[in-house]
Amino acid sequence: MSLPNARVVLSSVQRLLRMGATANLVNLLAKQRPVDVANLLKRLPERQARAAFDSLLPGHPDLAIGALSELDAKAATAFLIGRAAEEVARLLARMAPDDSAGIVAELPTDLADQVVEALGQTGDVRRLLDYADRTAGRIMTPNVFALNEDVTAGEAIAQLQGLSRPEVVFYLYVVDDRHHLLGVISLRKLVLVRADTPLKQIMTTDVLFVREDADQEDVARQVATYNMLAVPVVDHEHRLVGVITVDDIIDVIRDETTKDIQKIGGLEALDEPYVQTPFWTLVQKRGRWLVVLFLGEMLTATAMAYFQNEIAKAVILALFVPLIISSGGNSGSQAASLMIRAMAVGEVALSDWWFILRREAHSGLALGVILGTVGFVRVTAWALLAHMYGPHWFLVATVVGVSLVGVVLWGTLAGAMLPFVMKRMGADPATSSAPFVATLVDVTGLVIYFSVAATLLRGTLL
Amino acid sequence: MSLPNARVVLSSVQRLLRMGATANLVNLLAKQRPVDVANLLKRLPERQARAAFDSLLPGHPDLAIGALSELDAKAATAFLIGRAAEEVARLLARMAPDDSAGIVAELPTDLADQVVEALGQTGDVRRLLDYADRTAGRIMTPNVFALNEDVTAGEAIAQLQGLSRPEVVFYLYVVDDRHHLLGVISLRKLVLVRADTPLKQIMTTDVLFVREDADQEDVARQVATYNMLAVPVVDHEHRLVGVITVDDIIDVIRDETTKDIQKIGGLEALDEPYVQTPFWTLVQKRGRWLVVLFLGEMLTATAMAYFQNEIAKAVILALFVPLIISSGGNSGSQAASLMIRAMAVGEVALSDWWFILRREAHSGLALGVILGTVGFVRVTAWALLAHMYGPHWFLVATVVGVSLVGVVLWGTLAGAMLPFVMKRMGADPATSSAPFVATLVDVTGLVIYFSVAATLLRGTLL
Numbered sequence: 001m002s003l004p005n006a007r008v009v010l011s012s013v014q015r016l017l018r019m020g021a022t023a024n025l026v027n028l029l030a031k032q033r034p035v036d037v038a039n040l041l042k043r044l045p046e047r048q049a050r051a052a053f054d055s056l057l058p059g060h061p062d063l064a065i066g067a068l069s070e071l072d073a074k075a076a077t078a079f080l081i082g083r084a085a086e087e088v089a090r091l092l093a094r095m096a097p098d099d100s101a102g103i104v105a106e107l108p109t110d111l112a113d114q115v116v117e118a119l120g121q122t123g124d125v126r127r128l129l130d131y132a133d134r135t136a137g138r139i140m141t142p143n144v145f146a147l148n149e150d151v152t153a154g155e156a157i158a159q160l161q162g163l164s165r166p167e168v169v170f171y172l173y174v175v176d177d178r179h180h181l182l183g184v185i186s187l188r189k190l191v192l193v194r195a196d197t198p199l200k201q202i203m204t205t206d207v208l209f210v211r212e213d214a215d216q217e218d219v220a221r222q223v224a225t226y227n228m229l230a231v232p233v234v235d236h237e238h239r240l241v242g243v244i245t246v247d248d249i250i251d252v253i254r255d256e257t258t259k260d261i262q263k264i265g266g267l268e269a270l271d272e273p274y275v276q277t278p279f280w281t282l283v284q285k286r287g288r289w290l291v292v293l294f295l296g297e298m299l300t301a302t303a304m305a306y307f308q309n310e311i312a313k314a315v316i317l318a319l320f321v322p323l324i325i326s327s328g329g330n331s332g333s334q335a336a337s338l339m340i341r342a343m344a345v346g347e348v349a350l351s352d353w354w355f356i357l358r359r360e361a362h363s364g365l366a367l368g369v370i371l372g373t374v375g376f377v378r379v380t381a382w383a384l385l386a387h388m389y390g391p392h393w394f395l396v397a398t399v400v401g402v403s404l405v406g407v408v409l410w411g412t413l414a415g416a417m418l419p420f421v422m423k424r425m426g427a428d429p430a431t432s433s434a435p436f437v438a439t440l441v442d443v444t445g446l447v448i449y450f451s452v453a454a455t456l457l458r459g460t461l462l
Numbered sequence: 463m464s465l466p467n468a469r470v471v472l473s474s475v476q477r478l479l480r481m482g483a484t485a486n487l488v489n490l491l492a493k494q495r496p497v498d499v500a501n502l503l504k505r506l507p508e509r510q511a512r513a514a515f516d517s518l519l520p521g522h523p524d525l526a527i528g529a530l531s532e533l534d535a536k537a538a539t540a541f542l543i544g545r546a547a548e549e550v551a552r553l554l555a556r557m558a559p560d561d562s563a564g565i566v567a568e569l570p571t572d573l574a575d576q577v578v579e580a581l582g583q584t585g586d587v588r589r590l591l592d593y594a595d596r597t598a599g600r601i602m603t604p605n606v607f608a609l610n611e612d613v614t615a616g617e618a619i620a621q622l623q624g625l626s627r628p629e630v631v632f633y634l635y636v637v638d639d640r641h642h643l644l645g646v647i648s649l650r651k652l653v654l655v656r657a658d659t660p661l662k663q664i665m666t667t668d669v670l671f672v673r674e675d676a677d678q679e680d681v682a683r684q685v686a687t688y689n690m691l692a693v694p695v696v697d698h699e700h701r702l703v704g705v706i707t708v709d710d711i712i713d714v715i716r717d718e719t720t721k722d723i724q725k726i727g728g729l730e731a732l733d734e735p736y737v738q739t740p741f742w743t744l745v746q747k748r749g750r751w752l753v754v755l756f757l758g759e760m761l762t763a764t765a766m767a768y769f770q771n772e773i774a775k776a777v778i779l780a781l782f783v784p785l786i787i788s789s790g791g792n793s794g795s796q797a798a799s800l801m802i803r804a805m806a807v808g809e810v811a812l813s814d815w816w817f818i819l820r821r822e823a824h825s826g827l828a829l830g831v832i833l834g835t836v837g838f839v840r841v842t843a844w845a846l847l848a849h850m851y852g853p854h855w856f857l858v859a860t861v862v863g864v865s866l867v868g869v870v871l872w873g874t875l876a877g878a879m880l881p882f883v884m885k886r887m888g889a890d891p892a893t894s895s896a897p898f899v900a901t902l903v904d905v906t907g908l909v910i911y912f913s914v915a916a917t918l919l920r921g922t923l924l
Contacts, residue, residue, distance in 0.1 A: 007811065007813060033688070035687055035688055035689070039687070039808075042809065043809070157653060160650070160653070160654075161653070161654050170632075170691075187649055187650065187653075188622070188649065191619060191622070191623070191649075191653060192622075192623050223712075224712045224713075224716060225497055225501070226495070226497055227497070227709035227712075228709075229632075229691065229708070229709075246691070246708050246709075246712075247689035247690075247691075247708075249712075250685075250686045250689075250708075250711075250712065250715070251686075253712070253715060253716075254686060254715075254807060257715075257719050257803075258803050258807065260723070261722070261723065261726065261799055261802065261803045262799055262800065262803065264723065264726060264727070264799060264896075265726070265795050265796050265798065265799020265800065265802075265896065266792055266795050266796050266799070266896070267796045267799070267800070270800075273804070273807075273809045274800050274801075274803075274804040274809055274810065275804070275809055275810065279821070279824065279825070282825060283825055283828045283829060283832075286793070286796050286825065286829060287828070287829050287832050287833075289792075289796070290789070290792055290793060290796070290829055290832070290833055290870075291832065291833065291836055293788070293789075293792050294785070294789055294792075294833055294836055294837070295836075297784065297785050297788050297789070298785060298840055300784035300785055300788070301781050301782055301784075301785050301840075304780060304781040304782075304783075304784065305781050305850065308777055308778075308781070311773075311777050311780050312777045315770055315773050315774045315777075315780075316770075318766060318773050318777075318780040318783070319763050319766040319767050319770065320763055320766075321766075321780070321783055321784060322759065322762035322763075322766065322783060322784070322787055322904050322908065323756070323759050323760060323762055323763050325784055325788075326755075326759050326762070326787075326791075326897075326900060326901065326904060327752070327755075327756055327759070329788075329791075329897070329900065330728055330751075330752055330755050330756075330897040330900075330901075331748070331752060333727050333728050333895075333896055333897050334727050334728050334729045334748050334751070334752070334897075336727065337723055337724055337726060337727020337728070337729070338724065338727065338729070338732075338736050339736075340723065341719075341720050341723045341724065341736075342735070342736040342737070345716060345720065345735075346501075347504065347505070347735045347736055347737055348736065348737065349469060351469060359741075362741065363741070363744060363745055363748065366745045366749070367745060367748060367749050367752055370745075370749050370752070370753065371749075371752055371753065371756055374753055374756055374757075375756070378760055378763075388767065408752075433795075433896075434726075434727065434728070434795055434895075434896035434897065435788075435791070435792040435795050435796075435896065438788060438791065438792075438900070439788065439792075442784050442788060446784065
C-alpha cells in the first residue's frame, strides 16, 4: 500500500465528528495505522482530537495506545489529563518503557507521581525517569536481549524463538556474567553458522556503544555517521543497560532539526507541533525573543540620534540607511547559518575558529567588494539618469560603496563567529539566529556608515 | 569502542603528511573505520586529502574505497579525477551500485562516459543513472533478495545462507513469477516458523513501498514516519526493482536539512561540506543571493527618497527607521521558519493556507501590540528622563507604537505566507529565507511608518 491521502481521511474524520457518527468514525479510524491515527490527532483541533481518541480507545485499545506512542510526549499528555491515575498507568503500561517514561515526564507533577506509583511493579519507567531529559538513558529501550559468551548459536536461536514479547531484534549482544558488554552478533550471522558454535567465536568485539548519560544529539550523530541500526547503551561500569534503535534516532534528528530551524528563525523552540501549540504559548515563545531583539535594536535609535546633526545637514544620508544595514544583516545571516549547520553535522569544531575566521574574512571582503560595487553603480546610475542625490553624488556613491565593504565584512565575521561564541559559552550555536545577528550588526553598521560619511563628506555635505 | 578523538588523529595525520612519513601515515589510517577515514579526508585541505588517499589506496584498497563511499558523491570525485577511466571503473566496481552511480553522475561528462563504458558488464550503475537525480531509483540498492511466494521458510533460509555477497538483509521480499511485489517477511519471523511453511502463509501483504521516480525527500518522510528499516522500490508495473535502507535515508535527511538551513540563511545550498567548498564557489553561492537581496532592498532607498521632505522637516523620524523595519523583518523571519519546518515534516500542507493566515493574523496582531507598547514606552521614557525627542514626543511615541503594530502584523503575515507562495509556484518553501522576508518587509515597513507619521503629525511636526 502506498501512503493514503491523509487530507481526505482528515476531512472525513472531521465530518463524522461534527455529525456525531461515532460508530462510522471508529470504523474509519480502525482501518488506519497507529502513525496515521497519530498524524490525524496532531492535525485536529484539541477538542476534536480528544473526542476522536476517546471514541477509538474502548474498542481498539492497541491502535489508540499505538497512536499515543507515536505522538510527541507533550502532545500525548493532552489525551491523558483528566483520567484517573490508575487508568493512565494501565494505558502507559502497554507502551514501550521509553515512550511511557517520556509521557510521564510531561504530566503534571502530582498526576505523574500517582502514575509512577501505580506503574510501580515493573520499575522500568521509574528507572528511565532517573535519567535526565534528552540523554541516551531516557530514550533507550531498557530490556535488551543479551546472552552469555558461552551460549551456542543454536541455543541463542532457541532463546530468541522463546521470547514472549519479541521486540524487534537486529543484533544479539553478548555479555559476561556481570552483564558487561563484550560483543555483538548480527542476527543474520547467527543463522548462518553451525548450531554448536559458541557466541564468543562469532561475535565482533569492536562494538560501538554510548554511555547512558550521553546527550541524545551526540548519540544521533554517532548512529548517523556509522550507519548503525541500533546502538547499545552502557553504564559507567560498562554494563549493558539498554539499546537505542534507529527509528528512535530518526525521531531525535527530526526533533533537534526542528528546534534548530526555529532557533535560527529567531524564536524559542516550540515543544509541540506548530498546529498543536496553544495560541498564547506561541505568542509567548515568539514575543519573548522579539522583545529581546527589539531592546537590542533600540540601540540603533541611540546611534541614529548620535548622528542626528549629520542627518539634518545631509538628509540624503538617511536614504541609504536601510540598504546598508540590511546588507550587513544578510551577509551575517548567511555566515551564521553555514556555521550552525557545519557544527551540527560535525564538520567544524570549536577549535576550528581561527581557520574559519581567516576564511570568512576573505569571503566577507570579497562579498563586500561585490556589494560595494553594485551600491556605487546604483547611486551613480540614479544620479546620472534621474539627476538625484545633488551635486555631490560622486561622494555619496563613494560613501555608500566604501561603507558596504566595511559593513558586509563586519556582518560576515560577526555572523561566522557568533555560533562559536555561543558554543563556547555552553549555549546552542543555533541561538545565533538571523535576527540576532542582524540586530548585532545593525548598530555597528550604522556607526561604520556614518563614520565613513563623516570622514569623506567633511567640508562638502557635512 | 567509543568514538576516537577525531581531532587528535587529524593533527597526527597532518603532521605525518608534512613529514612525508608515508608508512606511519598508512599505519595510522589503517586502524580507522571507513567513516572515520572519510571524515579525516573531509577535514583536510584538498591537496593533503588527496595525498593521504593515494598513500592508503595501494595497501588498503577496501578501506580507501569504503571511505570514498562514505563521502558525498561530489567530494568523492576529487579523489578520482586525474586517474585513467579503467582505474576509476575498477575502484567504483567495488562499491555498492548506488554509491558508484552517485559518483559517476558527478564526474566530468567525458570521464563519466568512459567509466560507464568500462563498468559495462554489470549494467547496474548504468541502470541507476537512468533515474533522475534525487529520486528513489537513484539512491536504491538495485539487487534485492526476493523469493517466490511458494518457496518454504526452510528453503529461504538455505538460500540466504548461500548468498555469495550477502548485503545486509532486514526483510525478505516475496514476489510472483513476474517479480511483482506481493509481500514482506521479517528475518526474525522467518527463523521462528516451521521450515516447511510456504512464504505466502507468513508474509505480510500490506507492504509500504515507494515508486522508483518518487522524490527522495518524500521517501525519507515516509520511512521516518512509519519507522521503517528499509523500503522496497517498485516500477510503474509494481515490479520490485530495488530497496532503500534506513542508513541511506538518514543521509538524505541530513543532506536535505543542510540545504534547507542554508536556504533559510539566505544563500544557495552548497553541494559539498563547507570546509571542502572551494573559496570562489562559496563566494558565488553567497554573493548571488546577496546581490539579488540588495537589488530588492534598493527599493528602500526609493521609498526613503519619496519621504525625503518629511525626513527633512522631522529628522527625528529617521531615528526610528532601523528599529521599525527590523521588527518587521524579525517577526517575518519567525513566521517563515515556523512554516518552512512545519511543511518539511508534513504538519502543514498547502491547503492549510487559510487556517494559517487566520492564525498568524491573530499572532501578528498580538505580537504587534506587545512590540508597539514596548516602543511607545521606550520613546516616552527617553523623552521624560533624557528630555529627548522635543515637545511633540507624545505624538512621536504614538507614531512609533502604531507603526510597530502595523509593521509586525504585516511582517508576520508576509513571512507566514511566503513559504506557501513558494510551494505553490513549485519552488522550495525554504527559499523564503529570513533575509528574503526581511527585504520584502522593509520597503512596506517604511511605507507603513511614514504613512502613519504623515497622518498623525500633520500640522505639528510635518
